[in-house]
Amino acid sequence: MLRLEKRPTPSRFWLYATPPVAVILTMVAGGILFATMGKNPFEVIRTIFWDPLFGPFAFYLRGQLLVKAGPLILIAIGLALGFRAGIWNIGAEGQYIMGAIFGASVGLAVFPTESRWIFPVMILAGAFGGWLWAMIPAILKTKFNTNEILVSLMLVYVAQTILAKAATGFLKNPEGMGFPGSRNFSGYPAAQNAYLYEPLGLHWGGVAALVTAVLAYVLLTRHQAGFQIRLAGQAPRAARFHGVNPVRLVVLCMGISGALAGLAGLFEVAGPAGQITIDFNTGYGFTAIIVAFLGRLNPLGIVLAGFLMALTYVGGEMAATSLGLPTAAIQVFQGMLLFFLLAVDVLTNYRFRLAVGAH
């Protein structure tokens, strides 16, 4: 009989080995899933993981990687700060939507003025929108001890309703022939989040994601606030004795994650998406949760995890067009990845021992 035994200290080897092992297991399980759907598993896996990097269309698809990874990394870093402190912001999707609406509203309000200050102000408005939406669960938690998981999640549905209202009502393109959706930012240079370097898919969102990763890493490893976040997550009692103010920590973590999600939303709506539509949001806020765990809640790990997850999106789209794989299969694939990650993670803190005879 195998039995679990707690390790005296977490294994450093498995801390780093868990994500790759989980990815390999997911490929195997995903391959079986694709095979049962009547697809050639090797072809599908190659289309998802190899072709976007080295296949015939790689010159274009490589650029798409950063486009998809940018928002995922930006959101996941914010979430990871909270998760580390034991603060569960699950509503990043809503904060992402509100950031996009706030930012886009500023840009659309001054249409068609041309000024180089418009885009920076939109960025601020986007971050503010996300921050504001995250402050609702944060303040309810600190003032009334309300569960932040449920409140932040409920607010996703509220944000989606506001988005529908924005796309069909207050932000609707007056010259759009009655179709839902706002003006397209691609026709409004002062407010557009244009590519800085198209072959890499680099726009301001990608820059923000990479800079944020470095800043978050420094914050967590070198700064007092980062120490408090880690302490509050690992030893809540010790944190209280150390003088960590739980209220300030909740407001800080929720605020940062909300603002980052809002930024991601603004960069997306003013850039790749181009306009506010009913369904411009594509679930980045939820996928970012997987990214945060896959990156081991470590900012630099999250950058790698963000690119890997972007690969499944880009490759998944490829597999959808060339092999007819349903897009939902990719969602299942991403869910499986998180399952395997959580399962393999047991080896970080425990080891399997053969139980010998009676004890």
Add this chain to the structure above:
Amino acid sequence: MDFGGINPVILIATLMASAVPILLAALGETVVERAGVLNLGVEGMMVIGALGGFIVAVHSGSPLLGFLGGAVAGALLSLIFAALTQVFLANQVATGLALTLFGLGVSSLGGQGYNGIKPPATGQLLPDALAKLPVVGPIVFGHDWVVYFSIFMTAALWWVLKATRIGLIIRAVGESHEAAHALGYKVNRIRLMCIAFGGAMAGIGGAYLSLIRVPQWVDGITAGAGWIALAIVVFASWKPWRVLLGAWLFGGITVLQLNLQVAGSGIPVEYLSMAPYLITILVLVIMSAGRRGKANGAPASLGQNFHASR
């Protein structure tokens, strides 16, 4: 006897039916949480139950088998959660979220080709003569069997948790898993069974959506019902009768806002459809305010994994 185009008798009758999915899911989750496990995957288990129930009902032509299929589908999915948290000792919050993401993905994958099909209909349980009575007819006698089942389950769980040995064991495991372990109870095995029960209940709740409420298969059919069920468990302080109350209150709000939309009350449709979520938040605030610390009625071991070191 109409108020602004809304008939109160019909309103009460409809709210009882519309509360069934969240009531069943919340009852299941109550047992799970009383055993000390926080399963945030209710939404995923409901949507899988909705699809599983729909597929079985369409192919077998029997709605009853459909509900059974929904229960099995929900329980099977919950076993993934059980394996991860009880065997591999994974974080319950993260695993629950993964379960929801996975369930939504699997259901939208498996549901392809089932759009636009009508499932076999479930009729009212009691004869028409009773259901046609004024006032009490629609409210008491006019429902399908699942509505009565949901009320029966409320009473049954109340009794089991309060007055039986099984209930005592479940509560012991949820309040202090160390003590329960010391008494010789298999903590993780008991929790595993509770999780499977919660999955089956969520599955039946989901199947009620796709077989009776909507009734057809739509991608993402649950639209947050699972999360609302989780909120209702908190609202109810982990007590079955209060779960019933919470679910009916919530069902009432949902039905009322739909009626107001139809009646053309002048309130924009968007604000009305936000109402259920906003009111859930409001209720959560009221319930949690003033109950800081331990006295909020939550099981003491909620969300903590148990590993027997000895």
